[in-house]
Amino acid sequence: SDQRIYRASTTAPVNIAVIKYWGKRDPNLNLPTNDSLSITLSQSDLRTHTTASCSSTYRASTPSDSLLLNGKTEPLTTPRSIVCLRSLRALRSKLESENPELPKLSTYPLRIASSNNFPTAAGLASSAAGFAALIRAIADLYELPQDPRTLSVIARQGSGSACRSLFGGYVAWDAGVREDGLDSCARVVASRSPWPEMRALILVASAAQKDVSSTAGMQTTVKTSGLFRQRLEDVPRRMKEMERAILMRDFETFAEITRRESNSFHATCLDTDPPIFYLNETSKMAIRAVEAMNKEAGMAVATYTFDAGPNCVIYYLEMEWNFIAAKLHVALKGKEGWPKGSMSDLSGLRMGN
Numbered sequence: 152s153d154q155r156i157y158r159a160s161t162t163a164p165v166n167i168a169v170i171k172y173w174g175k176r177d178p179n180l181n182l183p184t185n186d187s188l189s190i191t192l193s194q195s196d197l198r199t200h201t202t203a204s205c206s207s208t209y210r211a212s213t214p215s216d217s218l219l220l221n222g223k224t225e226p227l228t229t230p231r232s233i234v235c236l237r238s239l240r241a242l243r244s245k246l247e248s249e250n251p252e253l254p255k256l257s258t259y260p261l262r263i264a265s266s267n268n269f270p271t272a273a274g275l276a277s278s279a280a281g282f283a284a285l286i287r288a289i290a291d292l293y294e295l296p297q298d299p300r301t302l303s304v305i306a307r308q309g310s311g312s313a314c315r316s317l318f319g320g321y322v323a324w325d326a327g328v329r330e331d332g333l334d335s336c337a338r339v340v341a342s343r344s345p346w347p348e349m350r351a352l353i354l355v356a357s358a359a360q361k362d363v364s365s366t367a368g369m370q371t372t373v374k375t376s377g378l379f380r381q382r383l384e385d386v387p388r389r390m391k392e393m394e395r396a397i398l399m400r401d402f403e404t405f406a407e408i409t410r411r412e413s414n415s416f417h418a419t420c421l422d423t424d425p426p427i428f429y430l431n432e433t434s435k436m437a438i439r440a441v442e443a444m445n446k447e448a449g450m451a452v453a454t455y456t457f458d459a460g461p462n463c464v465i466y467y468l469e470m471e472w473n474f475i476a477a478k479l480h481v482a483l484k485g486k487e488g489w490p491k492g493s494m495s496d497l498s499g500l501r502m503g504n
């Protein structure tokens with residue numbers, strides 16, 4: 152019988168949304184209530200590295216699928232992972248029935264080894280990179296011919312935002328209208344190269360895990376927040392303006408939509424019953440610092456956005472770095488909750504193609 156070990160490795164980067172995904176119209180399929188748009192960071196910054204392997208010989212020791220996450224063994228039994236593995240196995244199985252000479256990889260146990268090049272506990276978007284890397288590694292292992300859109304549909308079922316991490320650059324996730332979700336996946340708005348000066352800086356305002364998961368938070372917001380319904384009316388226009396701003400490299404508009412989107416999202420969190428607080432005092436200090444520097448400059452030199460946690464992502468253009476760094480230094484250094492270390496520890500992250 153076939154004793155070989157089959158293996159494939161890949162990496163997927165973190166993405167940070169400027170138009171936020173918040174709300175599911177179908178929680179089982181992870182279908183969103185609105186379109187969203189994010190920027191994928193470069194592979195050299197925050198990313199997950201994943202190796203997928205399978206072999207008939209694994210049956211003897213670990214008959215089921217297993218996951219080694221940052222060196223710790225974990226079962227691959229969350230409903231989300233099961234759905235993703237089932238979809239990928241079904242595609243492989245179809246390929247095997249069409250090509251009987253292929254080894255029956257779909258029947259072998261899978262072993263996944265995954266690690267982040269940043270602390271998983273730091274509250275930074277890790278599920279997006281994690282699921283994107285998982286899906287791509289298994290698709291490579293199974294030599295699936297499917298296009299990135301199909302893989303994006305599968306990744307979406309693992310973690311909504313993961314569907315965007317399969318693409319580089321500026322990436323939209325179209326909510327779609329179909330009940331089966333086959334039109335709810337990511338699409339590239341622009342590659343990174345037309346706007347090479349764009350940078351992201353991540354300010355870690357707290358390394359603690361978030362206390363309300365995005366899935367739980369979204370569900371409560373959808374059920375209880377009136378502001379959320381207002382937000383749904385604003386997002387389509389913001390999506391259009393944002394796509395135009397990116398294609399025109401209009402940082403002023405990009406900056407305005409990004410900060411207002413983040414504030415709108417966190418306002419709906421506060422309007423949720425019971426209220427959800429993701430921002431802390433350090434987050435608010437960062438907001439004030441960016442608002443003040445833009446005012447002083449008389450133009451947008453930077454903008455901010457926060458996901459379901461207190462860490463601040465500042466988007467800015469490279470040429471403004473010295474001014475921005477000096478202002479952040481004055482506003483934030485040594486404040487409670489601020490990471491130890493000098494300002495030189497903070498540097499802009501590049502973003503991927």
Ligand code: PMV
Nearest residue numbers: 168171172311312365458459
């Ligand atoms: O993909 P999830 O379920 O972790 O949700 C992510 C939600 C936000 O990060 C807050 C917004 C977004 O669009 O990424």
